[in-house]
Amino acid sequence: MRALVIGASGQIGGHLRAQLLARGDAVVGTYATVEQPGLVPLDLDQADAVAGLIADAAPDVVFLPAGWTWVDGNEDDRARSFRQNCEQPLFVCQQAAQVGAVFVTYSTDYVFDGAAGPYAEDDAPAPLNVYGEAKLAAEQALLASGAECLILRTTTVYGPETQGKNFVYQLVRRLRAGQPFQIPSDQVATPSYGPDVAAATLALLDQGARGVWHVAGPDVLDRAAFARVACEVFDLDFDAIDVKTTAELAQKAARPLLAGLKTDKLRAAGISVRGVRAGLEAMRAAIEAGDAAAP
Template identity: 55%
Template sequence: MRALVIGASGQVGAALVARLRARGHVVVGTHARVPGPDTRPLDLADPAAVERVVAESEPDWVLCPAGLTLVDYCEDHPDEALLLNCEGPAVAARAAAKREAGFVFFSSEYVFDGVAGPYAEDDAPNPRSVYGRSKLEGERLVQAVNPRALVVRTTVVYGPEPQGKNFVYQLLRRVRRGEPMRVPADQRSSPTYNADLAAAVVELCERALCGVIHVAGPEVLDRYAFARLACEVFELDPGVLIATRTAELGQRAPRPLAAGLRVDRARAMLATRLRGPREGLEAMRRALN
């Protein structure tokens, strides 16, 4: 299988590249700002460049973890959010369809309102933020232009990654410096280990599946509990963590509070095992040592 990974230097993209190569597949990777090993530059906002890279790569699958994930930034820049989370991926999906290639679009629990989670694939989306709306529109558009589109919803992705930007990295840096850190205790979601996400997605591609599927950790817990668990696994003092209500954080974009993703479908159909937060954090610690 030949795969094009758009956004190969980010945490999901790098994990995808590693898994694809471990499975013996040929990979072409791109980056937007931060280069990765053997990646080529690509601006997802440049339709001609996207079409050219897809054509030159001759992929069987195009995987697109690239996008704008800064939720509060999206709230203030809706046009940019729509461009990078919907329109750009749709150009890539359409270009993939021209050569009968599949397309993987990475979406989020933010397509739901967070009132009655965790959510299954067939629950009705109701995004409350610009980010969530841009992701939902992206889901719909890539499926409209590519009959082999695979929409993978995930959330709170963590694990070893080249840029060291995910929540666990931020937490470890601040705790080790002894800096107080306010962490919401009323946001429930499904922390997802990036290597498991990558392995599941590669398995889905190898089986030529399409549609919508949730790939996330199997346990739902609040962000504060996850932060305390990370401190326990990394043997750090959680005393600097301050349990906080989301409303007190002054964030621009609404957050889905009672969220999380049901992964019954993924667990039933995949050989890949999705690890819970303790096991995932332990794997991350081993990888970083």
């Protein structure tokens, strides 16, 4: 298989590229701002460059794990949010269709309102913030396009990565440095181990899956409970964390409180994502082996 991974310097994109290469696929990976060996630069705002790269690579599959995921930033800049999280994915999908490629991208549990999660694929979306609105608009536009596409909703992705940016990295880095770290006590999700999200993506592709699928971990945890397990695995003091309610944190964008994703459909396909403790232990082992960024 010939694959193009747009955003291969990021968390999911990095795992996709590594796993594709490991199984012998031909892979072109791109980066936007964080240069890495073996990747080519690509600015998704440059439509001609995007179209040219897809035409030249002639891939069988185009993966787009890249996006603008800063939720409060999205709230402040609706135009940028919709450009990067809706319009650009649709354009990439259209260019992929021109060369006969399947398009694969990622969405979020923030398309739901968090009143009664975790949610299944066919539950009614009702986003509370601009980020969720943009991601839902992308889902709807992609499905309406008639293109061959696979949309994977995931949430709270963590694990070893080259940039060291995810929640667990932030927690470990701040606590080891003795710096303050605030987290919400009442935001529930289903944390998802990044390497397993990538592996599930490829397994679904191999099965010919299309449409919307949920790829997430099995544990339904609030952020404080997730942090507590991380502290246990990384030998940190949970009591050093400043735990507050969402209302006390006064975040700019509204957050769904009872969110997370049900994965019955995924498990029926014979695919699963490991639980939080197993994922965190694997993350620590990868970091200590030098296979990922250190906190």
